[in-house]
Amino acid sequence: MTLEIDRITKSFDGDAAVLNEVSLTVKDGEFLALLGPSGSGKTTLLNLIAGLTKPDGGTLRLDGDDITTRPAGARRFGMVFQSYALFRHMTVADNIGFGLRVLKGKDRPTKPARRARVAELLDLIEMPDLGDRYPAQLSGGQQQRVAMARALAISPRLLLLDEPFSALDAQVRRNLRGSVRDLQQKVGVTAILVTHDQAEAFEIADRVAVMNGGIIEQVGTPADLAERPSSDFVRDFIGAA
Numbered sequence: 127m128t129l130e131i132d133r134i135t136k137s138f139d140g141d142a143a144v145l146n147e148v149s150l151t152v153k154d155g156e157f158l159a160l161l162g163p164s165g166s167g168k169t170t171l172l173n174l175i176a177g178l179t180k181p182d183g184g185t186l187r188l189d190g191d192d193i194t195t196r197p198a199g200a201r202r203f204g205m206v207f208q209s210y211a212l213f214r215h216m217t218v219a220d221n222i223g224f225g226l227r228v229l230k231g232k233d234r235p236t237k238p239a240r241r242a243r244v245a246e247l248l249d250l251i252e253m254p255d256l257g258d259r260y261p262a263q264l265s266g267g268q269q270q271r272v273a274m275a276r277a278l279a280i281s282p283r284l285l286l287l288d289e290p291f292s293a294l295d296a297q298v299r300r301n302l303r304g305s306v307r308d309l310q311q312k313v314g315v316t317a318i319l320v321t322h323d324q325a326e327a328f329e330i331a332d333r334v335a336v337m338n339g340g341i342i343e344q345v346g347t348p349a350d351l352a353e354r355p356s357s358d359f360v361r362d363f364i365g366a367a
């Protein structure tokens with residue numbers, strides 16, 4: 127799926143624009159990182175893409191279809207957000223199958239089909255025997271892999287990740303980066319990651335969009351940004367990490 131973000135503008139309560147005519151195209155199958163300091167507008171942009179916030183102006187297109195006003199639930203996007211923790215009272219298998227169970231009408235797979243899909247995802251995250259555990263019985267890294275599997279269960283058209291590793295310690299964070307990237311590649315889903323961590327963005331993403339004060343300063347591959355920063359801000363932000 128290709129996502130076209132076309133001159134998106136957003137402000138809150140009449141204050142200065144948090145996003146100021148942001149345009150960006152996320153290509154089919156690519157892993158794109160939104161990188162920038164706190165307050166630069168990354169999460170606001172991701173929430174707009176998810177349909178959790180409405181823009182004041184501009185258009186979002188998914189494979190050419192205008193989805194700007196489509197409700198979040200109808201977008202069929204997978205989300206791994208800090209605020210969407212695993213359901214503590216459900217087993218790992220039930221957590222992964224949740225999105226399939228709540229699908230409506232003909233979209234909802236039968237129980238055996240749901241069970242098969244959950245088993246497939248448990249294999250994918252290399253936790254085939256842990257479906258009966260509860261989240262509290264898993265390590266932080268394992269919980270994060272289950273959150274990825276839960277987001278991928280519905281075969282999302284876009285995968286949105288908001289600082290998915292922020293609660294984890296440094297070593298686990300580093301290990302997970304590779305497995306998140308591997309999962310995205312295996313499934314072939316277009317993915318957008320919000321992070322303020324330059325090393326994380328550079329390791330995971332095909333391209334990185336550097337945000338500052340509600341605009342995108344530069345978009346490019348990690349090598350482009352490192353070798354040809356287009357502004358002092360980008361040079362300092364990349365170099366400072």
Ligand SMILES: Nc1ncnc2c1ncn2[C@@H]1O[C@H](COP(=O)(O)OP(=O)(O)OP(=O)(O)O)[C@@H](O)[C@H]1O
Nearest residue numbers: 138139144162163164165166167168169170171322
């Ligand atoms: N619901 C809201 N109401 C009012 N202001 C908001 C709201 N959400 C975000 N903002 C403001 O918008 C600006 C950008 O916030 P945003 O969370 O998008 O930045 P960010 O780059 O994701 O930062 P962080 O990494 O700290 O989450 C901030 O100044 C924030 O205070």
